[in-house]
Amino acid sequence: MNLIGAGLACSVGLTGAASAAGLALPRRSRATGVGVLTAALGAAGVVVGVAALSGRTFSACLPDVLPLAGVYLGVDALSGLFITVAGAVVLAVAVYGIGYHGHGHDPGRAASALFPLFALAMLLVPAAASVSTFLVCWELMAVTSLLLVLTEHRRREQVREAGLWYAVMTQLGFVLILFALVWLAAAAHGETFAAIRAAAGHLSPAVRGTVFVLALVGFGSKAGIVPLHAWLPRAHPEAPSPVSALMSAVMVNLGVYGLIRVGMGLLGGGPRWWWLLAMAAGAVSAVYGILQASVTSDLKRLLAYSTTENMGLIVLGVGAAGLFGSAGKPQLAGIALAAALLHVVTHSAFKALLFAGAGSVLRATGTRDLDALGGLRQAMPVTTAAFAVGALGAAALPGGAGFVSEWLLLQSLIHGLAVPGIVVSVVLPIAVAAVALSAGLAVATFVKALGTGFLARPRSDGAARAAESPATMLAAMLMLAGAATVLAVAPGLAGSWLARAVAGVTPVGPAVADAVRTKLTVLGSTMSPLVVVAGTVGVTVVLAGLLRLVVGVRRRAVPLWDCGAGPPSARMQYTATSFAEPLQRVFDDVLAPESDVDVTPVVESAYLVERVSYHRVVPDRIEHRLYAPVLIAVRWCGERARALANGSVHRYLGYAFSSLVILLVALAAVK
Amino acid sequence: MSGAASVQVLDFACGVFLLAGVGALWRRALSAVIGLLAVQGAALAVVAAALGADEHHPELYAVAAGVGVLRAGVLPGLARRALAASGEDRESEPLVNVASSLLVAAALVLLAYAVAQPLARLEGSQGSRALPVGLASVLIGLFMLVARRKALSQVAGFLLLDNGITAVAFLAAAGVPLLVEIGVSFDLLLVVLVLRVLTVRMQSAFGTTDLDDLRELHD
Numbered sequence: 001m002n003l004i005g006a007g008l009a010c011s012v013g014l015t016g017a018a019s020a021a022g023l024a025l026p027r028r029s030r031a032t033g034v035g036v037l038t039a040a041l042g043a044a045g046v047v048v049g050v051a052a053l054s055g056r057t058f059s060a061c062l063p064d065v066l067p068l069a070g071v072y073l074g075v076d077a078l079s080g081l082f083i084t085v086a087g088a089v090v091l092a093v094a095v096y097g098i099g100y101h102g103h104g105h106d107p108g109r110a111a112s113a114l115f116p117l118f119a120l121a122m123l124l125v126p127a128a129a130s131v132s133t134f135l136v137c138w139e140l141m142a143v144t145s146l147l148l149v150l151t152e153h154r155r156r157e158q159v160r161e162a163g164l165w166y167a168v169m170t171q172l173g174f175v176l177i178l179f180a181l182v183w184l185a186a187a188a189h190g191e192t193f194a195a196i197r198a199a200a201g202h203l204s205p206a207v208r209g210t211v212f213v214l215a216l217v218g219f220g221s222k223a224g225i226v227p228l229h230a231w232l233p234r235a236h237p238e239a240p241s242p243v244s245a246l247m248s249a250v251m252v253n254l255g256v257y258g259l260i261r262v263g264m265g266l267l268g269g270g271p272r273w274w275w276l277l278a279m280a281a282g283a284v285s286a287v288y289g290i291l292q293a294s295v296t297s298d299l300k301r302l303l304a305y306s307t308t309e310n311m312g313l314i315v316l317g318v319g320a321a322g323l324f325g326s327a328g329k330p331q332l333a334g335i336a337l338a339a340a341l342l343h344v345v346t347h348s349a350f351k352a353l354l355f356a357g358a359g360s361v362l363r364a365t366g367t368r369d370l371d372a373l374g375g376l377r378q379a380m381p382v383t384t385a386a387f388a389v390g391a392l393g394a395a396a397l398p399g400g401a402g403f404v405s406e407w408l409l410l411q412s413l414i415h416g417l418a419v420p421g422i423v424v425s426v427v428l429p430i431a432v433a434a435v436a437l438s439a440g441l442a443v444a445t446f447v448k449a450l451g452t453g454f455l456a457r458p459r460s461d462g463a464a465r466a467a468e469s470p471a472t473m474l475a476a477m478l479m480l481a482g483a484a485t486v487l488a489v490a491p492g493l494a495g496s497w498l499a500r501a502v503a504g505v506t507p508v509g510p511a512v513a514d515a516v517r518t519k520l521t522v523l524g525s526t527m528s529p530l531v532v533v534a535g536t537v538g539v540t541v542v543l544a545g546l547l548r549l550v551v552g553v554r555r556r557a558v559p560l561w562d563c564g565a566g567p568p569s570a571r572m573q574y575t576a577t578s579f580a581e582p583l584q585r586v587f588d589d590v591l592a593p594e595s596d597v598d599v600t601p602v603v604e605s606a607y608l609v610e611r612v613s614y615h616r617v618v619p620d621r622i623e624h625r626l627y628a629p630v631l632i633a634v635r636w637c638g639e640r641a642r643a644l645a646n647g648s649v650h651r652y653l654g655y656a657f658s659s660l661v662i663l664l665v666a667l668a669a670v671k
Numbered sequence: 672m673s674g675a676a677s678v679q680v681l682d683f684a685c686g687v688f689l690l691a692g693v694g695a696l697w698r699r700a701l702s703a704v705i706g707l708l709a710v711q712g713a714a715l716a717v718v719a720a721a722l723g724a725d726e727h728h729p730e731l732y733a734v735a736a737g738v739g740v741l742r743a744g745v746l747p748g749l750a751r752r753a754l755a756a757s758g759e760d761r762e763s764e765p766l767v768n769v770a771s772s773l774l775v776a777a778a779l780v781l782l783a784y785a786v787a788q789p790l791a792r793l794e795g796s797q798g799s800r801a802l803p804v805g806l807a808s809v810l811i812g813l814f815m816l817v818a819r820r821k822a823l824s825q826v827a828g829f830l831l832l833d834n835g836i837t838a839v840a841f842l843a844a845a846g847v848p849l850l851v852e853i854g855v856s857f858d859l860l861l862v863v864l865v866l867r868v869l870t871v872r873m874q875s876a877f878g879t880t881d882l883d884d885l886r887e888l889h890d
Contacts, residue, residue, distance in 0.1 A: 647886035650766060650817055657813045661782065664810075668785040 004058035004075050007048035014041040015120040022112030030112055035098035038116045042094055045087020045123045052080025053497040072192050074129030077500040082126040082257045085348045086250045090119040096356050096476035097242040103470050107240060111151040118144035125254050131181045131191040142170045148243045149235050162234040169221055169231040176218030180211045196266045208267055212274050215262040223255030223311040226285040230623045236304035241359025248307045249352035253344050256314050264505045269325050278319030283434035285312025290438045294445040295584050295618045297370045297576035299358045302449055306394055309438055310347040314340045317409050327419045336412040338498045343405035346487050350393030350401045353480035357387035360473055364466040370576035375458030379466040384454045386477040391446035393484050396439045399533040401484040404491040410435055448579045457570040489530040593618045677724040684717040685801040692808045692831055696772045699762045704827050705750045711834055712742025719841055722798055734852055741856050746863050750826055753867040757874045767818040776811055783807035798842035805842055808835030822870040822880040833859055
């Protein structure tokens with residue numbers, strides 16, 4: 001058993017210990033015990049992942065663990081990348097949880113025991129090497145995350161609705177994945193990934209195509225790809241913040257992992273239309289996700305929509321990689337896949353950081369509504385700084401973590417125009433435009449989140465009373481901020497790891513890996529983000545110093561001219577809603593916001609207004625158009641079905657009897 | 672008892688078992704139906720005993736005695752007392768009339784034989800040839816539950832169903848472990864007791880024991 005096997009065994013043991021601690025420890029020490037052990041579990045995951053990324057592989061078969069099928073484990077560089085990300089985020093979030101759960105938000109015994117199990121499931125999904133093992137781990141992840149989303153169901157009514165949405169969407173996705181993988185295994189006459197990989201080339205195109213589409217939809221629902229994103233803006237805000245951080249930064253990644261593993265690994269790539277489909281879904285998700293994020297004023301909902309955007313970009317990259325691969329351009333495919341994988345890593349870093357920041361804000365102020373926040377900079381300086389680093393990353397500006405990967409993605413798309421074909425020459429410019437548009441909207445979104453949420457003056461009592469979070473939460477945020485910064489200024493460090501992960505998936509092998517490594521190194525040297533950041537910071541400092549020299553140190557306090565309308569109050573500042581208003585106006589046709597003005601006149605005279613109230617909601621239009629008819633149809637069927645149950649015992653017995661007889665007749669006829 | 676004789680006894684008992692089941696559908700007088708149930712219970716006990724003789728399992732004799740006491744004595748006795756308490760002796764207007772019921776019963780027996788062919792062909796024991804009889808009794812019992820109105824007919828249908836299940840267990844596997852058999856019998860006793868209480872309560876509440884008067888069971 002090598003390092004990877006030892007690490008996996010160790011993480012299973014640590015999960016058992018952490019769950020037992022969650023069940024057994026008294027309330028006072030529970031958060032600390034679970035947090036420390038789960039952090040160790042995350043560290044074990046990092047060790048496993050890094051070992052796999054540096055070239056070791058591992059495979060094992062444990063025939064006694066699952067009856068009939070047995071457990072097959074296999075870790076290669078691609079799994080290693082996702083395990084590393086999962087382990088690192090689990091490590092940071094577990095430390096964060098010590099402070100979050102220890103001071104006020106006690107989740108109870110059951111949720112404390114489930115949390116490490118959820119973390120372990122996310123480490124094991126990429127390590128599965130057979131269909132049944134993969135499905136078991138996937139379902140474990142889905143069920144534990146669902147139970148964790150429901151943690152606070154006693155406190156808020158909306159949690160139950162969110163849980164219902166999440167349960168339905170995740171189980172529908174699971175059914176599709178189940179169909180896809182089981183069908184693939186049946187067609188390939190073997191359920192281990194190795195057997196499927198060997199047989200996949202000889203399957204009929206119809207089977208391969210159907211399996212891919214089913215997998216795309218199933219994994220897309222986990223990754224929050226439009227139009228299957230409906231659970232994301234519900235479940236992520238309602239889950240406790242450490243859980244939303246894990247879900248949004250790690251769990252959605254595994255949807256991408258599944259897509260890459262099945263589409264490129266097991267099926268070994270496919271015809272052009274597969275990947276054009278994936279690219280279309282990714283581009284729509286990217287633009288629609290960030291558009292919704294830019295007009296929402298719920299902080300965690302905003303982050304959830306931003307997850308949809310980033311997953312869209314990643315799927316777009318994966319689709320581009322597949323497209324270039326099918327067109328016989330392995331080098332371009334490698335670059336696009338590397339960009340997508342790098343974005344997986346950076347997105348995890350900054351999204352975990354942002355959710356941790358949002359959790360701190362929620363804990364300190366009791367609200368997620370950006371319109372009611374503001375003025376947190378003085379009270380929570382570390383949280384504000386950490387959130388700013390995350391927001392910079394999410395906005396994909398130079399110096400932020402998201403910049404490098406999005407830039408790489410754009411470059412690969414632009415170079416992809418060399419691929420012949422009319423469809424490609426239409427699709428790629430549109431994809432470039434989608435990436436650019438989503439990047440621009442992301443800047444507006446995160447300026448809004450940071451500016452109206454943290455700067456200026458507090459707009460509610462909760463925000464005014466805010467205090468800085470406990471040290472463990474700050475330490476976790478600083479860890480994540482450090483990771484995001486390293487990824488932002490020195491992405492070349494990850495070059496060889498990414499190259500190995502890419503080489504493991506695309507069939508072309510080491511030559512492409514070399515190209516990817518060169519490309520990343522060249523990117524590091526020609527436009528070196530480090531230089532950009534150092535330059536920007538240096539120029540800012542010098543300018544500030546010069547200004548002080550020129551203007552002078554002395555400050556003069558003078559009364560502000562207030563146009564005679566009384567002193568400026570916090571009600572006069574920009575809120576999240578008013579900041580997003582121009583954007584909402586521009587995208588009016590897409591968003592279709594519903595506004596409502598109620599004018600109540602004074603009783604004595606219709607000309608004098610007593611009160612004017614203004615409501616505005618931006619409903620999720622895709623959800624309205626797509627889900628509402630389905631829900632209405634289901635409800636209609638349910639109402640009709642009530643006629644079947646009229647209360648007569650004989651009728652109920654008759655149903656049972658006739659179904660038994662029909663079954664037996666069918667059995668006798670088939671035989 | 673020699674092997675050939677025990678096989679003949681087994682076949683004869685299975686025939687009586689099936690006939691008693693069909694007869695329960697034929698008769699309208701509830702006292703006659705209960706009498707036929709007792710006959711079927713006794714036939715089941717004989718089946719168990721014959722299997723014990725055929726396969727040299729002495730403990731099957733004990734099981735046979737228990738089955739006989741319960742199904743030919745105790746349960747019909749309880750049903751008779753309920754019948755006396757309710758005072759209605761006729762299934763006056765069944766949902767499916769008697770002639771059609773007998774036709775359906777014939778079809779169900781055919782179906783049972785058609786479905787159980789692969790099981791009957793298994794060269795396990797003498798009993799497995801007669802296995803469709805048990806399945807037929809299960810189906811007839813279910814049909815009786817659907818087609819008869821009175822609460823006591825339901826009890827009879829349920830007992831037919833359970834006799835059929837027990838017969839299948841005996842014929843296919845020479846009986847289930849003694850502990851399971853005792854547990855099942857105890858459950859059966861409780862079910863019949865509960866149904867008896869229900870019959871009496873319905874009689875006092877509605878003046879009849881027609882199950883279609885219970886219509887509250889819907890959402």
